[in-house]
Amino acid sequence: MAVISVTNLSVVKRDRLLFENLNFVVEQGCLLYVKGQNGAGKTSMLRVLAGLVEADCGEVSFLQQNIKDCRENYHQHLVYFGHKLGINLTLSAVENLQYWCKQHQVVISVDTIFYTLAQLNLVGLEDIPVANLSAGQQRRVALARFWFKQNAKLWILDEPFTALDTQGIELLSKQITAFLSDGGAVVMTSHQALRIDYPTDELTLEYQI
Amino acid sequence: MYFEDINSFLDMGGYGLYVWLSFGSAVLSLLVLWLDSFFSKRTLLTQVLNEQARQARIKAAAEQSATAEQSATAGKSAIAEQSATAGKSATAGKSATAGKSATAEKTATAEQRTNGETI
């Protein structure tokens, strides 16, 4: 059953056609790896997929329903990770994650948050303002959301591995493989070579001047 | 004493409101200033203690992952020795952290968190 299906999607940004009539389908339990040079429109495509931005023409549907019609249901099952981390710098990591969970109707106890942050080896850094953390640590705090939203069906990750150390990359890859084997669908882009041992189909976006 | 009795002193020749308002506001503002300085000194000192507790927590976690790795490579019998020595070597003062490094990883982090909270 197709989690996400895209039919002749085209996006124009600052009067430049990024790509046109793009068609693909992401089945349950499969990983779509979007490749392309800088400026090929990977991020814009992911943002259109997530429903943040309107596409110029074409349709994105989630479980055979156009995401414009079922926005609430779609966002219930989606976790998005973009260039902007989505955590406030004056709040602490725990407060940020508690706020995020309340937003996404995820019921969670403080202990689980502390335990997950410990797994992401952020011990001792849970309750200081996020501004005092390094870029890699901040990214790991933002990535903690993939451990929380259990009912998600689709993950969209935009270059999640940048600024992560090898231990962080291995941890995230393990979590993605676990999610995929449970029947989740993942769409992601990355500049490092993908070290996820899981059958992946690839989509390359040409750079169009 | 210039005034005959207390209420004429309080009345201040009809200007009691203004005199006592100004003296009251002066005393109040000085008190607020003093309390703010006094309590911010105390919070600074407790901040230092929290920082120490946090370092201890990080060190304990680092110790733990070190012992976990060694036990993975050195095999079963080594583990028993390892966790015993780790228990002894922890500083006496920080009894909570010593207890932590001996117990298994899962319960340790939960206990770790309550330790963070109590300080």
Added chain:
Amino acid sequence: MWKWLHPYAKTERTYHLCQRLLPWFSVLGLAVILFATVWGLAYAPTDYQQSEAYRIIYVHVPTAVLSKSLYSAMAVAAFIGLVWQVKTSFMAMMALAPIGATVTFISLITGAAWGKPMWGTWWEWDARLTSQLILMFLFIGVISLYKSFEDKQQAGKAAGVMAIVGVINLPIIHYSVQWWNTLHQGATILKLGKPSMPPEMLWPLLLSILGWALVCGAVFLLRMQNEILHREIKRPWVVALANKTSPLSKGK
């Protein structure tokens, strides 16, 4: 000549110097201020023109005088900090600023409270009150500039420059407000300054000025310690101090 004051030891030494002076200033200050206020309020004779309302002078004049001297003290500390790169003088400056703001605030309230019986309105755009109000804004400007910087070192320098700019402008503001006031209103009914007073009124006034100065000194010492602790929070001597002074939490 100053080289022997090793910058690292200086902050710790200043901290302990403040610790030693603190009890003296606070006890002496409280005693003098209480004595002077009681003397001024209860025992000083009445004033033929304003009867008892003039007793507000025992709070208004000290705070007005102190606010100006605290601002100039702050500017001097800023000047030393900027010219000789002395770290502790920036801390002294930032310790003085909130005290100056509070004292100016008190002088404004007492000025307004004194103005009500004299001029019938709570707030009168009198020359001295207006320049006190502007002084208040200068204090708040320096404090909010200091607070908007993350890095305390940078904040100290920026606030220092602002303090010096402020102190240069103080006389200019003072005289332009005087001129503005006489332009619109002619001579005000009562000059709020220290009218020539008989000695039994003057002595409590001088004593209360001394009392206020000592109390402000005590608060300054305390806030100076806070600034030092805040800046040197990672230093081992601060950690040792924290463990020493609060034994109860260490045991846990």
Added chain:
Amino acid sequence: MAALMAILKRDLALAYRQRAELMQPMLFFILVISLFPLAVGPEPKTLQLIGPGVIWVAAILSSLLGLERLFRDDFQDGSLEQLMLSSTSLPAAALVKVVAHWLTSILPLIILSPLLALFLHLSEPMYWALLKTLLLGTPLLSLIGGIAVGLTVGLNRGGVLLALLLLPVFIPLLIFATSAVEFASMELQYSAQLAIIGAMFLFSLALAPFAIAYALRVSQT
């Protein structure tokens, strides 16, 4: 509903942590108002004449200063994106954010208004009229201001543009509010002006959240 309460609590906590930055519109408000007696002269008669107008113009300008903070931080660190991707309805979240903003940056202005009525020698009835118009009119400032902020949040130099967009829209509010206070100074009934301001407020309360939500979607690149 819990998510909306979470937004309110978070915004109030954030405002408390950045209260130094929050104080600045308030100080601007007092400063602008205390400039006028220096400019126009301290006579109570003239000050009373210009008082209401001065307080209202200063209130509008300082609320403009504070408005920028409404979505700026959340847009820059990505929390706005996550909010848009959560299943809570965006108009409701926008309304909650505007309410939190009104509580933290415009309510202090209203609490300060008695002091400023003192500065400008406003009479007792004038002050009450001023307070009523401020209580009814300033939420209108925040709601319509929210729309303009939503539109300009993507641009990094929205400041002056914001003023250009909003000042024309605030003119009717300014006219009715100042005339209400003037009527009060002549001991006349001013409930008509209050009714009009109230109507404008309810109208914007009903429509602005949807406009803000749409503006935020538009400004997502």
